[in-house]
Amino acid sequence: MITPLIGxxxxxxxxxxxxxxxxxxxxxxxxxxxxxxxxxxxxxAEAFAQAVEGWPCAPVLACGMVGSRGGWREAPYLDTxxxxxxxxxxxxxxxxxxxRTVHIVPGLRDPAGPDVMRGEETQxxxxxxxxxxxxxxxxxxxxxxxxxWVRVRDGAVAGFTTVMTGELFAVLRAHSILGxxxxxxxxxxxxxxxxxxxxxxxxxxxxxxxxxxxxxxxLEGALxxxxxxxxxxxxxxxxxLRMALAADWASPDAPVHLVGEDALCARYRQAAEAFxxxxxxxxxxxxxxxxxxxxxxxxxxxxxxxA
Amino acid sequence: MITPLIGxxxxxxxxxxxxxxxxxxxxxxxxxxxxxxxxxxxxxAEAFAQAVEGWPCAPVLACGMVGSRGGWREAPYLDTxxxxxxxxxxxxxxxxxxxRTVHIVPGLRDPAGPDVMRGEETQxxxxxxxxxxxxxxxxxxxxxxxxxWVRVRDGAVAGFTTVMTGELFAVLRAHSILGxxxxxxxxxxxxxxxxxxxxxxxxxxxxxxxxxxxxxxxLEGALxxxxxxxxxxxxxxxxxLRMALAADWASPDAPVHLVGEDALCARYRQAAEAFxxxxxxxxxxxxxxxxxxxxxxxxxxxxxxxA
Numbered sequence: 001m002i003t004p005l006i007g008x009x010x011x012x013x014x015x016x017x018x019x020x021x022x023x024x025x026x027x028x029x030x031x032x033x034x035x036x037x038x039x040x041x042x043x044x045a046e047a048f049a050q051a052v053e054g055w056p057c058a059p060v061l062a063c064g065m066v067g068s069r070g071g072w073r074e075a076p077y078l079d080t081x082x083x084x085x086x087x088x089x090x091x092x093x094x095x096x097x098x099x100r101t102v103h104i105v106p107g108l109r110d111p112a113g114p115d116v117m118r119g120e121e122t123q124x125x126x127x128x129x130x131x132x133x134x135x136x137x138x139x140x141x142x143x144x145x146x147x148x149w150v151r152v153r154d155g156a157v158a159g160f161t162t163v164m165t166g167e168l169f170a171v172l173r174a175h176s177i178l179g180x181x182x183x184x185x186x187x188x189x190x191x192x193x194x195x196x197x198x199x200x201x202x203x204x205x206x207x208x209x210x211x212x213x214x215x216x217x218x219l220e221g222a223l224x225x226x227x228x229x230x231x232x233x234x235x236x237x238x239x240x241l242r243m244a245l246a247a248d249w250a251s252p253d254a255p256v257h258l259v260g261e262d263a264l265c266a267r268y269r270q271a272a273e274a275f276x277x278x279x280x281x282x283x284x285x286x287x288x289x290x291x292x293x294x295x296x297x298x299x300x301x302x303x304x305x306x307a
Numbered sequence: 308m309i310t311p312l313i314g315x316x317x318x319x320x321x322x323x324x325x326x327x328x329x330x331x332x333x334x335x336x337x338x339x340x341x342x343x344x345x346x347x348x349x350x351x352a353e354a355f356a357q358a359v360e361g362w363p364c365a366p367v368l369a370c371g372m373v374g375s376r377g378g379w380r381e382a383p384y385l386d387t388x389x390x391x392x393x394x395x396x397x398x399x400x401x402x403x404x405x406x407r408t409v410h411i412v413p414g415l416r417d418p419a420g421p422d423v424m425r426g427e428e429t430q431x432x433x434x435x436x437x438x439x440x441x442x443x444x445x446x447x448x449x450x451x452x453x454x455x456w457v458r459v460r461d462g463a464v465a466g467f468t469t470v471m472t473g474e475l476f477a478v479l480r481a482h483s484i485l486g487x488x489x490x491x492x493x494x495x496x497x498x499x500x501x502x503x504x505x506x507x508x509x510x511x512x513x514x515x516x517x518x519x520x521x522x523x524x525x526l527e528g529a530l531x532x533x534x535x536x537x538x539x540x541x542x543x544x545x546x547x548l549r550m551a552l553a554a555d556w557a558s559p560d561a562p563v564h565l566v567g568e569d570a571l572c573a574r575y576r577q578a579a580e581a582f583x584x585x586x587x588x589x590x591x592x593x594x595x596x597x598x599x600x601x602x603x604x605x606x607x608x609x610x611x612x613x614a
Contacts, residue, residue: 069526114523146484146519162519164483171482176474177453204553206513208546212453212469216421219376239515246511 185226195234502541
């Protein structure tokens with residue numbers, strides 16, 4: 001088997017390594033628990049050695065927090081608007097143990113926020129490589145700990161914003177009064193929908209103005225302790241949609257293309273309906289596809305025919 | 308010295324005991340670290356015994372979380388709109404060790420939220436007893452861990468809402484990425500003002516949509532690590548003002564009367580200027596005055612002339 005490229009999707013809490021085949025498909029994937037904030041003894045070099053052990057000496061392309069200031073090697077941001085083919089021209093390279101060379105994809109910076117991303121730019125590149133029709137004008141949402149709302153225009157990331165919905169949910173549940181006395185429960189779609197509706201009906205004041213109602217409703221028995229977390233999740237995701245509409249990241253007149261993990265995307269789609277928004281699913285595996293696309297554009301695959 | 312009343316302001320984290328003189332002044336104050344969520348061995352009864360030790364056997368009136376479901380004795384809420392003289396008619400009484408009787412002021416519930424308060428209703432009663440001109444129509448703000456925005460009309464609490472600004476600040480700073488790598492610093496009014504302006508300039512999307520900018524600004528060196536906390540504080544307080552304006556708790560056409568600790572009130576006044584709002588200081592010690600007012604209205608002071 002010819003291995004023209006090894007790809008690394010290397011975030012703050014985990015590392016995924018992809019061994020590509022000639023056609024740009026993923027022949028082998030390894031998932032390691034080594035993120036830029038959680039490394040083995042020996043640091044990045046040791047984590048890298050584990051990730052690629054036994055794989056051929058192909059070019060390596062990495063994206064994500066591995067390129068941050070606290071990462072393996074800082075890969076400076078490119079400012080938006082930024083054409084996606086510009087990523088390939090701005091790789092930071094690192095000659096490295098094991099005789100391999102690792103190239104790191106730059107992150108993006110939106111000066112309007114300011115706001116920054118690392119890793120998601122490669123996913124956007126992968127999505128547009130698979131669905132070129134979106135390159136002209138599209139709205140994307142990558143929900144998660146730090147949701148990214150991205151506007152694509154003319155083959156470029158025109159701008160983006162981060163909403164800290166997932167992290168806000170986690171810290172409020174674990175460390176605030178809203179988590180006190182609540183119980184673990186099965187996913188409660190009804191409580192989630194009630195949270196979304198509460199955010200929507202709060203109007204201009206927004207869902208965060210109703211945060212304390214999660215507590216008051218539980219105290220008076222109108223919300224079961226096992227339903228509080230889902231209510232809170234709905235309230236925060238609903239408020240994220242309100243903010244996205246207010247700042248024109250989302251619009252009732254255009255679909256939003258969702259990129260992310262299935263269960264979370266399903267929640268966002270449920271919330272979108274309550275706001276009259278249309279959310280569309282996107283193909284999976286775009287992270288790996290993005291690495292392949294950037295590697296090709298950077299000429300890293302040129303040796304392929306000789307391998 | 309005659310002691311017509313002992314007052315207890317008993318919250319979730321602390322207990323203040325007031326020994327009143329004949330004129331309704333506070334002759335002696337004791338501060339104890341016993342809140343409803345933090346009690347000595349022996350629980351409420353032991354904390355109470357310490358608070359009143361050596362004081363005459365006068366009627367006791369308590370307000371705050373001591374009357375919550377997890378408190379000493381549950382004192383049911385009164386729904387808004389609620390006249391302040393109705394508090395005195397709805398005391399919950401508790402015949403108690405030491406031969407004393409403890410009366411507990413009810414909390415208030417706003418069914419529109421729903422929202423609840425315990426303790427603040429007594430402060431409102433104290434404020435209106437000292438400044439009767441406010442009883443007809445006033446807007447109040449009691450900033451803190453859980454800020455309370457209160458609308459007074461016709462001698463009643465017409466409604467109120469809780470904004471969790473203080474708690475949100477604390478959990479984000481201690482447990483989120485926004486607190487990572489930040490340094491302790493002196494109070495930085497400029498960073499605070501910058502956070503307030505960021506919230507204000509975010510328009511309808513609101514300050515929470517700019518939360519991640521605190522991180523991005525620090526990463527690019529545009530916000531010193533020691534200034535992040537004040538920036539975040541300004542952003543959250545600014546967003547609280549935006550919400551209050553959107554939901555008509557605050558208005559550019561009417562002053563807001565501020566009730567609270569001096570340093571925090573100064574911060575809110577600074578933020579109010581950026582939003583074109585007028586915030587006025589209120590007299591201190593209204594908590595004790597509120598207990599005196601409610602006790603008088605309830606007839607607890609009737610034995611006074613015989614003491």
